[in-house]
Amino acid sequence: MENHNRNKIRKALGDTPVVTPGIPDKYEFMQPQLVALLKERLPRYADWLRMIMMIAMVVIIIVIFVIIFVIIVGADVGVMGAMAAMMVPMV
Incomplete structure (x- = not known):
């Protein structure tokens, strides 16, 4: 975490x-090396992570x-129609 962000939070x-934890901001989200560093x-x-x-x-x-x-069903009915179709039980 950068110092200015840490200071704002504190x-x-x-x-x-x-x-x-002092881990540099060079890792992608959920990158295995980052997860290993966090666990270490x-x-x-660790359980929370x-x-x-x-x-x-x-x-x-x-x-x-x-x-x-939405791509499969929503092409004809639009996004809202596709979302509504997901909630209607199949008969």
């Missing part, structure tokens, strides 16, 4: 401790599903 949180430097947060990773993957899968559904 100012906003007051006495609440701010954990900064923040072991007490694993949960966040799983949630992120589920959200990505849902977004991909919706995009594919």
